[in-house]
Amino acid sequence: MCPVCTVGVVAGLGIAEKYGINDIITGIWFGGLIISLTGWTISWLKGKKWNFRGYKIVSLLVYIASVILPLYFMDKIGSPFHTYWGIDKLILGILLGSIGFLIGAITYLYFKKKNNKAPFPFSKVVLPISPLIILTIIFYYVTK
Numbered sequence: 001m002c003p004v005c006t007v008g009v010v011a012g013l014g015i016a017e018k019y020g021i022n023d024i025i026t027g028i029w030f031g032g033l034i035i036s037l038t039g040w041t042i043s044w045l046k047g048k049k050w051n052f053r054g055y056k057i058v059s060l061l062v063y064i065a066s067v068i069l070p071l072y073f074m075d076k077i078g079s080p081f082h083t084y085w086g087i088d089k090l091i092l093g094i095l096l097g098s099i100g101f102l103i104g105a106i107t108y109l110y111f112k113k114k115n116n117k118a119p120f121p122f123s124k125v126v127l128p129i130s131p132l133i134i135l136t137i138i139f140y141y142v143t144k
Helices: 003-018 023-047 055-073 089-115 123-142
Strands: none
């Protein structure tokens, strides 16, 4: 989880909001941002030797709450008319984006460990962000 990944996630999120893109797509980028920031925080805590019991889960829950609670209190989440497949659009997007970003990041770590080096230049950025881009394209057309 590198700074460029996080900047990419934030940029995608900003673009989606600015142009009024479907909330599922916005949620996808929120989910990627949550996982990216959680990874950064876990790495930072490890570096500071603050490895308390459950620190990974606590870090994840803090970021989830910091995204979902403000959206809930702003009435962006929770409307029965704001659903897709029976799930709130932003929540669905956050789940999909989180899973997609995590799969991309795990894929990068797998190939790096297997080859003792990054699989290709900028793969640390490309592999985690690619699932978000793919999901964005899919849901752009599915929800059009």
